[in-house]
Amino acid sequence: MMSADPLSPQPPIALHRPDISPADLAALRPLLDSGMLVQGPTVAAFETAIARVAGRGHAVAVSNGTSALELTLAALGVEVGAEVLVPALTWPSPAHAVCLRGAMPRFVEVHPTRWNSEAADFARARTRETRAAIIIPQFGNPVDVGAIQAALPGVTLLIDGACVLGSSLHNAPATASPTRPERDIPVTLSFHPRKVLTTGEGGMILTDDAAFAQTVRTLRNHGLGADGTFLRPGGNSRLTELGAALGLQQLPRLEGVLAQRRAQRAYYAEHLPAGTLQEAIEGALPNAQSVGMVLRDSRARDTLLTRARAEGVGIGHLSYCLPLLPSLAAFGNPADVPEAARIASCGLTLPCHTGLTPQDQDRVIALVNQALAA
Ligand SMILES: Cc1ncc(COP(=O)(O)O)c(C=O)c1O
Missing domain, CATH: 3.40.640.10 (Type I PLP-dependent aspartate aminotransferase-like (Major domain))
Incomplete structure (x- = not known):
């Protein structure tokens, strides 16, 4: 499904869009x-x-x-x-x-x-x-x-x-x-x-x-x-x-929306480096509410976010390590939760919604893979 020139100038791609008819x-x-x-x-x-x-x-x-x-x-x-x-x-x-x-x-x-x-x-x-x-x-x-x-x-x-x-x-x-x-x-x-x-x-x-x-x-x-x-x-x-x-x-449309989101997640998994997306326990069928990805270091993540912003591609931060937030720092130490700190600093979330076209997805994948190869 990969398009011929996925990086040619194109309209913005939203991170998320509600499915309202x-x-x-x-x-x-x-x-x-x-x-x-x-x-x-x-x-x-x-x-x-x-x-x-x-x-x-x-x-x-x-x-x-x-x-x-x-x-x-x-x-x-x-x-x-x-x-x-x-x-x-x-x-x-x-x-x-x-x-x-x-x-x-x-x-x-x-x-x-x-x-x-x-x-x-x-x-x-x-x-x-x-x-x-x-x-x-x-x-x-x-x-x-x-x-x-x-x-x-x-x-x-x-x-x-x-x-x-x-x-x-x-x-x-x-x-x-x-x-x-x-x-x-x-x-x-x-x-x-x-x-x-x-x-x-x-x-x-x-x-x-x-x-x-x-x-x-x-x-x-x-x-x-x-x-x-x-x-x-x-x-x-x-x-x-x-x-x-x-x-x-x-x-009544929920099952169809979920099927579309799961297919988009599967397509990302097929075309992005192995081991970077969230894994599930045996017997689980996640809803692909967010398609998260964790890169090897925070510099690579930040470079990709900057590039995505410049190109109008809605890739966002993944989540937060709570003891790093000023509102919650008094209740814990990030050193005690190193995986949470790593995932928050290296994680991002990819566009996934019913308004996303196959061409949009190819553009997102090309952008991520290019940034990872640099
Ligand atoms: C895990 C979790 N809990 C609570 C909330 C808060 O939900 P709301 O934005 O509807 O208040 C969110 C929001 O995304 C969330 O991800």
Whole structure:
């Protein structure tokens, strides 16, 4: 499929573009006309539909993936001063959500090629003070939650599944309950525009525990309980009807979107140097939410990013090593998580979306391979 002259001057290539059709936009008109823009039937229908796709009993829609984390930590009773294990390589939201509760993140190293914190990493990081742990299937790459559960007896778990909708593990949704369902492990989702399905801003809390679902419903809406009484102080983390309508419109296309993204990821894997893309555990089918790549050193990575920017090719940074961020430096030392530091400094993310053409992909591949050969 490689084109004859992939480096000739061409239009910009976006890192990501949401998959929104004219029919999706048309679905917003009747909602706007109805005047009912929040807490209506569309949010409820979106919750039901996502619970089904995710393999969970209950889904509670919220305003974004970060508020989903904040509400879940609150509903789990994570208290001031509690130590919470957090993967060291990720977007800062989970660690910031822990800090905003007055709790203490403790950073966990990640696997060198799968980029997830796995059971052995969590077991090594655990101390006698550990009360909870946040599991992250990074960039939608499934992680063995059952193994982590076995490695952390007595520790409250939650899954930050911001990127994981549509991924599967042993033919079950990666968002479903792990093999040991005796204790519910809630999952949070994000519907930010970089995700495989977007509501603009948006998020969801998934659980199999009806009482837990009711608690987060109360927390997302000013502490208002099902009986109309304000039961506890709560903020506003509601999703709009417009966002829910956009999400509902995209859901029937999700499998097709995933197939396209996976094919693009496979094409990158075929044409880029072996061992540079994220690996998956046996039985996992990731959703290709992000196609990350780790280069041999940070200078090569930075040179490529500069070149890509100059040519209008949307290659971006991959992720962050959390103890290197000023907001989180007090909670850990990057020297304790060398793999997370290496991946953050040498990593980049490649364009992957339904608007990407085969010619675009060839251009990205040619640019990367040329930079690596220099
Ligand atoms: C692992 C992880 N957690 C949380 C979030 C935050 O989601 P949101 O942007 O919807 O608040 C993100 C965002 O990409 C993420 O990657």
